[in-house]
Amino acid sequence: MNIKALVLVFLFVFLLVGCLGGPGELTRIDVQVKSESIDKERHIQDAEKINRIKSIMKEVSWNPNKIYDMSSEEDVKAIFFIDFDKNLPERLFEYKIWWNQSNGSAIIGSSEKEEGYGTLDKEYSEELEKELMEDN
Template identity: 50%
Template sequence: MNKSPKEFHFNQLTRVDVEVVNADENYEEAVMITDEETIERLRKIFKQVEWEPNAEPKMARMEDVKATLFFEYDKNMPERLFEYEIWFNQRNDTATIISNNEKEGFGTLDKDHAQTLKKILLR
């Protein structure tokens, strides 16, 4: 059974740097997530995102969190970094995500996964 590119991609996740946006719309100091248990939970969550690669969304406010995901595709090469801007939607408890990875682009995450992601990133 072949793994989908999305599955392979997130299986290579090794680290996440999280910058929370505060009330003044400034980034707080980055928090690094490297423990394997949390990284595994994040891998599972990001695999659930429904991506729309060619969408060009305009968001009304600044993101709640900026997460930089580190991927190791090859031990002999430097890690690849992708930035994810994440909005947690109060109305329906979902999440909206914009990735700078052109294969992903604009994504949405359902209520259950969004709430878990929120707990991990906003701790």
């Protein structure tokens, strides 16, 4: 392969990865709550509420190499719908959330390998729980 062809291939791949790897837009969050007393599903599409949840999720301390052995099923499952390209289907990111009642924090498991499991301190955990559980 000559140098020109190699450079063109490199530029094409670089542009393709750059376009697809952008931040994307969070357009909807589906929340599933299942416990002994509650079994509900809701869809969050309000832009203001989505932005609050998005900012809270930025506070998660991710550790892709840590694996938690959870003794119970998650308290909440949240599915984030992220639109990277208007011409392609949304990408789904699944988060399983366990609220730690003893210290108020949360453990979050991500479907993305780069994130793995993470923790959220008490302040942000309470905010996230409120945003995901309340209907307003």
